[in-house]
Amino acid sequence: MKFEIFQSDPSGTFYFRLKSRNGQVILQSQGYEAKAGARNGITSVTKHCRDSSCFETKQSSNGKWHFNLKSSNGQIVGSSQMYASSSTMKSGIDALQRVAPIARIVDLT
Secondary structure, rough: OOOOOOEEOOOEEEEEEEEEEOOOOOEEEEEEOOOOHHHHHHHHHHOOOOOOHHEEEEEEEOEEEEHHHHHHHOEEEOOOEEEEEHHHHHHHHHHHHHHHHHHHEEEEO
């Protein structure tokens, strides 16, 4: 269970992702100009992940489900992968709530 901070090429934008023990990505961030922004995003995930009102669930036009975790000001902190059903999406939210508060941070930059 870990948050990974990484940088894209060639733009140099920073991101974080939360991975489960089996390596599956539970949550991925939007881009940040600086590494400090990615670190602040991780702090926001651990702060807001236990508050069910911070989750926005959606069904895409192809019938798959995903969620966004939002901060208290309504900004999206991270987005999930696509799930086949609403129940598997709910399992992803449950995993995020269990894993995020205890996940270590690994800087891959």
